Amino acid sequence: MPELPEVETMRLGIAPVVGSRIVAVEEPPSGLRPLLIRPPLVQFRRKTIRRRIVEVARAGKRLVLCLDSGDRIVLEPRMTGRILVTAPPDRRHLRLVVRLEGGPFAQLVFWSLRGLGSVQLLDPEAYAAQLGPTKLGPDALEVTASQLRHRLGASRRAVKVALMDQHAIAGIGNLYASEILHRARLHPATPCERMRSGQWERLHTAIGAVLREAIEWRGSTLADGQYRDAENRAGQFQHRHRVYQKAGQRCSQCGRGRIRGIVQAGRSTFYCPVCQRRARGIQ
């Protein structure tokens, strides 16, 4: 599932469409499960055709095309969705084509093997209700150290689980939560309420460092090969993972521990038992 670095990489690739005008919206015929498009295509077209894209933004793990009408097109890639400015890998899994004029790209396409994603057109009120500050926490790239502590500090949850709560902070998912905690040298089961000031600072620094580095390397394309940037290129950050899916391997940070895999809240977590020592009294 793409997380903040992957969606931010998609956003950077798509950003040149700012200034382009939407001239057509097409759902190519296919016998596959249709993408969730809201409102239905007839209404969607009526409200988007002839509109200019004024900004390409990101809301956590979603991409947002802001239109000159004030409405926003929210694209959620989910597991296998690609949002491309180049030709799609095949026509069979092409889910939506947005034709453009007046910019560098003639089209923006939503391609997805499984078709689990969604495309929603939201007016400002609906956008605020779904993705405004009451629903989505501050972006993980922009959250300040004090905001982080304020939003998570009273939680009894394990820090790994709390970091993935999009209402608390937006953008971090299962992969980056493990990488961030390893960088911060924090045991993933540490309850937030037990963390000390120095640990909060390390966590805040690690969030910024890991996410920025992952964006620099254009995100992580895992063994399934599904995540791609806007030009259908694989990311490179998977080669720089330190713990994710590395159970049994020697820790590159301390050179002594062997990476362990555990399950927390139904999701796999990876950590080094030497650099991420469990504090006394924590189960």
Ligand SMILES: [Zn+2]
């Ligand atoms: Zn280690």
